[in-house]
Amino acid sequence: MKLKDRLELLYGFAVRVDDEQKGKYPVFGSNGITGYIDNYKIEAPGIIVGRKGSVGKVSFSDLNFTPTDTAYYVNILDKGKDNLKFWYYYLQLFRLEKLNTHSSVWEVKKLEELSFI
Numbered sequence: 559m560k561l562k563d564r565l566e567l568l569y570g571f572a573v574r575v576d577d578e579q580k581g582k583y584p585v586f587g588s589n590g591i592t593g594y595i596d597n598y599k600i601e602a603p604g605i606i607v608g609r610k611g612s613v614g615k616v617s618f619s620d621l622n623f624t625p626t627d628t629a630y631y632v633n634i635l636d637k638g639k640d641n642l643k644f645w646y647y648y649l650q651l652f653r654l655e656k657l658n659t660h661s662s663v664w665e666v667k668k669l670e671e672l673s674f675i
Contacts, residue, residue: 564640566633567607570625571599583621588628590617598622605632605646614653618646 575585575593583598584591588608602622608615610628625631632649634640 567630568633570627570629572627573624584623586617586629587626599624600631603642616649
């Protein structure tokens with residue numbers, strides 16, 4: 559079975575975090591939290607995977623959050639069947655940083671095509 563049969567990686571959003579801005583909700587870039595803003599795009603919990611910069615870094619958020627366009631966020635296709643926390647730990651086992659092609663755009667298909675079980 560392929561990961562793409564269970565998970566979907568979606569692009570983050572163009573969001574700007576100002577150093578002066580102190581909101582309630584975390585903003586995740588490819589290397590983790592980059593700041594906080596007053597609104598969010600994704601309801602918690604959530605998994606964030608680095609797409610540019612820290613390619614393959616896997617983060618987890620227990621708070622509603624916004625992923626930037628340098629990261630993917632994970633959508634579970636069958637929420638009644640799968641546990642997000644499980645997938646967070648499982649994805650860390652893959653050492654996704656090894657999938658870095660050193661090109662300007664990381665191929666999400668490489669992750670989606672990984673087999674499991």
